[in-house]
Amino acid sequence: MTKSIRKYALLLLMCMAPITVLALDSQELPDVKEGIVSIETKEPVRLVGYTVGDVIEREITLTIKAPYKLIDTSLPIPGYEKRYKGQLIGIELKSINHVKEESKNQTTHHIKLAYQVFTNNVVAKPASLGPEYLNLINTEDKDDLVKYRIPSLSIAISPIAIFGQVKIENNMSPFLGPLLISDHKEIQTLEISLVVLALSLTGLLYILGKRAWLPRMGRAFARTYRAVRKTENTEDGLKQAISALHQAFNTTAGMSVFNDNLSEFLHNHPDFHPIRPEIEEFFNLSRQVYFEPSFQPESKYGVNNDPHKWLINFTRHCRDCERGLIPEPMKAGA
Amino acid sequence: MSDAQLADWRNLALTLETEVNKVVVGQHTPIRLITTSIFARGHVLLEGDVGVGKTTLLRAFTRGIGGGYQRIEGTIDLMPNDLVYHTYLGEDGKPHVSPGPLLMSGENLSVFFFNEINRARPQVHSLLLRVMAERSLSAFNAEHYFPHMIVFADRNQVEKEETFEIPSAARDRFMMEIPIVVPADDDIMEALVFDTRFHNVDALVETIKADILQFDELNTFSGVLQNSIVASETLKKYALNLWKATKAPLDYGVKVSGVDMNRLVLSGASPRGMSMMLRAARVNAWLNNRSAVLPDDIHAVFHATIAHRLVFSPVYEMRRTEIAREMLTGIINAVSAP
Numbered sequence: 084m085t086k087s088i089r090k091y092a093l094l095l096l097m098c099m100a101p102i103t104v105l106a107l108d109s110q111e112l113p114d115v116k117e118g119i120v121s122i123e124t125k126e127p128v129r130l131v132g133y134t135v136g137d138v139i140e141r142e143i144t145l146t147i148k149a150p151y152k153l154i155d156t157s158l159p160i161p162g163y164e165k166r167y168k169g170q171l172i173g174i175e176l177k178s179i180n181h182v183k184e185e186s187k188n189q190t191t192h193h194i195k196l197a198y199q200v201f202t203n204n205v206v207a208k209p210a211s212l213g214p215e216y217l218n219l220i221n222t223e224d225k226d227d228l229v230k231y232r233i234p235s236l237s238i239a240i241s242p243i244a245i246f247g248q249v250k251i252e253n254n255m256s257p258f259l260g261p262l263l264i265s266d267h268k269e270i271q272t273l274e275i276s277l278v279v280l281a282l283s284l285t286g287l288l289y290i291l292g293k294r295a296w297l298p299r300m301g302r303a304f305a306r307t308y309r310a311v312r313k314t315e316n317t318e319d320g321l322k323q324a325i326s327a328l329h330q331a332f333n334t335t336a337g338m339s340v341f342n343d344n345l346s347e348f349l350h351n352h353p354d355f356h357p358i359r360p361e362i363e364e365f366f367n368l369s370r371q372v373y374f375e376p377s378f379q380p381e382s383k384y385g386v387n388n389d390p391h392k393w394l395i396n397f398t399r400h401c402r403d404c405e406r407g408l409i410p411e412p413m414k415a416g417a
Numbered sequence: 418m419s420d421a422q423l424a425d426w427r428n429l430a431l432t433l434e435t436e437v438n439k440v441v442v443g444q445h446t447p448i449r450l451i452t453t454s455i456f457a458r459g460h461v462l463l464e465g466d467v468g469v470g471k472t473t474l475l476r477a478f479t480r481g482i483g484g485g486y487q488r489i490e491g492t493i494d495l496m497p498n499d500l501v502y503h504t505y506l507g508e509d510g511k512p513h514v515s516p517g518p519l520l521m522s523g524e525n526l527s528v529f530f531f532n533e534i535n536r537a538r539p540q541v542h543s544l545l546l547r548v549m550a551e552r553s554l555s556a557f558n559a560e561h562y563f564p565h566m567i568v569f570a571d572r573n574q575v576e577k578e579e580t581f582e583i584p585s586a587a588r589d590r591f592m593m594e595i596p597i598v599v600p601a602d603d604d605i606m607e608a609l610v611f612d613t614r615f616h617n618v619d620a621l622v623e624t625i626k627a628d629i630l631q632f633d634e635l636n637t638f639s640g641v642l643q644n645s646i647v648a649s650e651t652l653k654k655y656a657l658n659l660w661k662a663t664k665a666p667l668d669y670g671v672k673v674s675g676v677d678m679n680r681l682v683l684s685g686a687s688p689r690g691m692s693m694m695l696r697a698a699r700v701n702a703w704l705n706n707r708s709a710v711l712p713d714d715i716h717a718v719f720h721a722t723i724a725h726r727l728v729f730s731p732v733y734e735m736r737r738t739e740i741a742r743e744m745l746t747g748i749i750n751a752v753s754a755p
Contacts, residue, residue: 377709
């Protein structure tokens, strides 16, 4: 070993010496007086079930009243392995985040400690985070060195897997909730089944409702209204429209409806009563078109002006009656 | 004939109806049907219980239309010659022959009423049917004509003993079978019993205005009437469908409760029957001041002109009246026009 190397080694030893002394001293220093330091901690929610690789965080807020101050070098050092009764417990301080807020009368330290688990066992075993010892110094009396103990946090290290035949009930921790089986698939199946059931019921209602999406829709006059609107305003179109309307009346009544049994139809289908005069006018129009061309019906609602247009309006009124609505009275000349 | 003349005759026909309705109360429908048959020149089969006013009804019509009225009672020992002549010993002790009911009024015979026709023998039916069809009769080496005659026959459907059912071919000669029933209205029933006006039939009939119509002009007018009232193509198709439905009601979805429809109808309406129905429908249209036949006109005469022509399986014959009514109503409800 050369002289210069020896010189550097001695210098390094001298630099480390105060730290070592301080570290050793911190255990032996007197505790800080009560009321000087107040602490708030934010602990992890879960205290059990940790295994190798897990990171556990603690947040500690210390408020130190003047004239005492924290000796920053007493803060825990990342990488330091924790020991319990001299034995390594397999928990290492992974990182520390320290933020200091100073004021005239006190200093607030926000310390965030992150521990990582490097141990495991075949059965659950207790472990603890901390305690951590911090050193304080009285700024008015440099010899007044005291220590403050951040309390430890007990946790449980759990095995990664259970070996052998295990009776779950005997190993259930009172801190653990019941073990849940994943019901995701069942819920998904239930949801799909409910959708299928809803669709089936909708389809059944559609079929039972005689292919009408809503009650009283898609009935005879609704279909006829669509058909009549498509007929042309010609003699043939007029005949088709009248014939379609007759069919609608027959379908609705369940029998052939003529002028001589119109009262019976209205008695059985009172929804059509409001348009009785229009129905009579329709039958007169039918009489003229199909049976007696020389017949000139008295037109109260303007059937003679434009029979085709009149028929479209009349069919709409019939459709409204079919749906249980009361149509607006047809105006003369409509 | 002009529309005005048609209207004049219609007014006369309606007057006749009104007059008859005054003396035979509660029988509007039969009276309208008889008026129709008079103008359609068709014979009528009356169906009804005893004492419901059939004779009064016919006498009232006869007084209104004029001409001769003859009546004969059907009995089991009635022979065809009883309709033609009577033989008797005169005061001179010699046999004499006098005209029977058919010949008594000669060509002026306008109404011949055969009461309880189903009590007469088939031989009598045979003679009567020839007279009905041809309106002529061979007797005493001469041909006798009854151009204005309409036969009204009554059959008692209640009693079956010592009766001869009229065969279907004979029934088909009648234009209509009209049911005469006791009116259901309490006031009318009370009047029929307590109103002394109805006790003396002769006096009652005398109250009717005589000779409202000219019976010997009815044939001519009937022809004119039939030519004046038109039937559209739609109506012809409708009538044709009705006819088909009488032959095969099941094809049109017609059912009668408690009846095997496959076995019910042996024969539907005949061509003659349908022709008579259209004649009657035209008259009904004219009476309602229409120039064309409507389905309503057919409905008005459908039961009366068709029901008695249907030939049912023998097992259903006992219920023919109700079955025929239900079946024909079903046909009207099932067949549509247009």
